[in-house]
Amino acid sequence: MIEPFVPSESPQDPSRRSSGANSSILSIPDVAHLPEPQRETATARIVSALAAAGITTYFGLPGGPVMPVFDAVLRSPGVTLIESRHETHAVFEAMGYWRATGKVPAVVVTSGPGATNVVTGVVAAHLEGVPMLLICGDVAWAASGGRLLQSLGREGIGFEDMLKNVTRAVVRVALPRSAASQALGALRAATNPLNPGPALLIVPIEHGGAQVEVKQRYVEGVRMAVTSQVNDDIAIEVANMLATAQRPLVVVGAACRRYAGAVQRMIEQLRIPFVTTPQGKGIISEHHRFSLRNFGMASSWWARRYTAPGVDVALALGTDLDDVSVGPTPPIGPGGSLVHVDLDPTVFNRNFPTRLGINGDLNPFVERVRSLALELGISSRSAAQLHAEATQGSPFDCEGFRGDESPTLAPHRVIHDLEAAAGPDATYITDIGEHMLFALHYLTAHGPKSFSIHLGLGSMGSGICSAIGHAIGNPERRVVCICGDGGMQMSGSELLVAAKHKLPIVYAVFNDARYNMVYHGYKQQFENEAAWETPWVDFVGWARSMGMPGARIDRPGQITKELLDTLTAPRLPVVLDIRHDASVRIKGAGRVESLQQMSATPPRSAGSGSASTRSSQARSGPSAAHTKKRTPFPGL
Template identity: 30%
Template sequence: MDSLKRAAVALPETAVAPEVAPMMEAAELIVTYLERLGVEAVFGVPGGAIEPLYNALARSERRGGPRPVVTRHEAGAAFMADGYARETGKIGVAIATSGPGATNLITGVATAYANKVPMLVITGQPPLRNFGRGALQESSCTGINAVGMLRHCTRYNSLVSHADQLETKLLNALMRAFQTPQGPVHLSIPVDILRSAVTAPREDGDHSAFVYARPALVDLDAVHLLQGELERAESPVFLIGDGCGEAVDAIMRLVDLTGASFITTPDGKGLVNPRHPAFHGVFGFGGHASAEALLRSHTGLVVAFGTAFSELASAGWNSALLNGRLVHVDPCDEHLMRSPMARLHVRGRILAVCRLLIDGFAANDARNVESLPSHNVDSHNPNVALHAPEAVDSDAAPIKPQRLMRELSRRCPPHTRFLADTGNSMIWAVHYLQPLSRRGTGAAGTLRAGQADRRSGTANWLRVMMDFAPMGWAIGAAVGIARGNPRCPVVCITGDGSYLMSGQEIGVAAAEGLTVVYVVLNDSAYGMVMHGQRLAKAEPVGYELPQVDFAALARAMGVPGHVVESPQELEAIDFEALLARRGPTLIDVRIDRDEVPPMIQRLKALGAVK
């Protein structure tokens, strides 16, 4: 001991004590990272096992950082985080307490996984010392194993068992959420870990550059082969999928350079102007006969950009229409593996691929881009063949769903974001929704992406759910989109069945003062089930729903509600005022339940009809 004292005395006077790193609570560290990533809102339901994170969010809100949005159900929180991520291009964040809070999230997390939406999911746990002792709402490996349940629908999934792990695992999760394929990631954190002291991150740290980074890596050899294919092709056909968000302007430039016609998948329709003269409709679920006819009659090159070729996006894997002519462009190996019929696969970021192709055309003087003709984007598009077009103009009551879509197209402003819920709502919207002036025209006739209302490369005027498609998704996702981009009005097209599952989330839109108009297609039935049974000549069972006054339900929650039973009553509603006011509105539309949507392809995929 004396020797230690003598050594201390002998230290030179110029010696400086090592700098002590500042400390903060673990929950505060999480919020600090979210703030640096530009996240404005965190969606969830509070509870004891997640309380420290809510405390940190309360402090964050006071200083202008990320704030909590309290949802009515944890599935709604995941749906809102999904919508927020799609609209902003940032990470969507959903949080829940342990046990049932975590399990309630699973459907929303699985939806994000199937649709490759980047999302950070944080669930609480009881204190580590109580694992295995029957703690309230325990969801550890010795209880109801939430980490195990979420393993199959996340890209990264881990229990934080020591405070020193938190920063590393949080960064690993955030980065993995944006790697290809993108998707949700999950951290399960015991409440005592959330309260622990950890080293604070550097004040000058900026992690957004590598978390949100999207490398422009491409297969150059494949791009050169595609360049040659396009130069030799006469009037190729482009199929545009939902993965083309940031690249759609470049694809439209290629449409003009190559003289291509184009079609979209159901979830790609919202990226394009449906009145573009080269647009021939939607291929896939709820799509148009004109899109399929174009592929059947066309014998040349077909280039698919950014699609997974899932059932709904491929008209039930109708490879006969594409076999031997297809080139598939996508950054995701999982997507490319679903198109074995393609004669060429081009792996890489779609925007980078398109820019290389455009540069190649310019270098070869293929066409002078600046001299390309302009397009009248507001004119009627005769290339798109509608199913039952006479119903679009029908004045019958109850209102035809086709007429409702026409009125929504006509009455909502150009910057409106539409969402259509799973079921008949999606089919009607994909097939008939055709808003005016979605995109302006430049001198070259290229349809621009409306930069005035775009926050990221993900803006999309129509969002529908593909693959893992839960009813009620659009109700929560509409809140997330409106929270992420309050400047754009949001219209959620949903069914009475979906609304009965998730309609309570309209209260979140009211509490947040968000401009969301909920249009409920009310036919007192699970409509897709009803029509599917009729078309397949199956037993008519299990589809009836009670007659519900959804407008009255909305008013009970402090939300203006209207009942519409005819086109004339719909025309009397002042949409301009509804979409300008702060807060949600509900329109209960009594539709003609006997109108059959174009859904036969789904029944064929199920084997219900031939």
């Protein structure tokens, strides 16, 4: 069951630390002697070696100690540099690029504040299992032991120790002649199919700029391959458990993104209703006949109706079932049985008791369950009827959101207008904030590339930057970023990067002049009201000051296809300053509710618990209107 995966060619998106491919073939350059030795810098050898292994796109910011790397990148044909405005933003852009293309990116930053600024992004990439190579310049290795400004070594910041828990490898170039092979070693660790993620390569300036004799060229050579086999007895048992359950459910997590077709075929064979976690939204179309739409935070009312009586058998695929993934929709009820499939066995029994934990790759498992179920005629006879009952009503908190003509613009109407204007083939990316709840709940995602959110760390600004990587990786798709005024104040400088590369991203800024999620969460949790307000920002004027088009939106129906086509015609990012009613919320959808749900005692399976859990190694009532409490914006 070997299915080759070449990072520079095959799209993939585990989106989490536990995700990984079922098999991987990574081309690592081998050695062959050239007839006449030449000389070049160590950083030039690093860049050419990485290019041979598939890394041709670099995101980052320059600075003194890392300039030898930047010089090598700029001089290398076929290699692209995306110059960001902040180091963590560079990582988020690289994450978006990887999600869009499956190609492994590099992020290049300088020492001192360049390195410390990158940490938040690296942690997010670690938690979402995004393979990338982080290259940090450093001050002279020969000066170690002295006090040198911006030193990353143990005599200075101690950067290697700082990142050792959130990277797959930490490598410091020891000698100029070994720089390329050490870079490839770090890349090998980053693309380990069983645990992909960021790896760190530190290049001291005197090693990076040193001339070395070239005695090697890079050719197709050493290959890594991981294969998986699935125990047929376990696959048949799982299929039968789902088929004979009174109320079965499949939970599709973010790690299923690369295997969307295989997961969908298994669901269709077994005829089982499914939900997607927030990070998994759209992996299988929400128009699918067995879809209950999204699960967890901002979950659909279909998912809430279906799970309310208690699921008796659930199959969770590639998700850690954390608070935002579960929220008001527990995957199992009291006495229910959870089958959990993941590459990371530490997720078993963590938040919910696991009856059967399958530690292995998703693709061979779901393919084998489907094929054996087809061969043996295994499928549910009752689940389709249960799905039909759960989906009789609207899945949305506000059933008539598409036609809401309230003069103070409702955020759910904004989502409809955006979707109608940009179309179903657009890629929708949401940043972190109250607006993301409306995107999760009201947007209809049609496939793996239609929706993206970075909830591994939940960092504001991640979506604003990731949209740039998506637009670079998939220039033929319209990219719409749904964000807030707070995130835009933090990360809006990255729109200059989008403008430089002529990326017509639509930035839909939900402008309410406050941290709206914080406002509502604080009020709900502590029964006290604090403003959490910021001065009103005219984002249209702000965009125009940087040479970008924009439009102010304060009434239903103003966002149209014609408006977006006109604004994006110059091939520049577009800013929509959307003055919406900040008092409107989705019932039971926020982070506070998710935390409260997960803080309660989870349902226990009969006879289950850590001691009795079986583990298998896979060897192989919505509101119809919204309330308005204040006029959310003044005239400008």
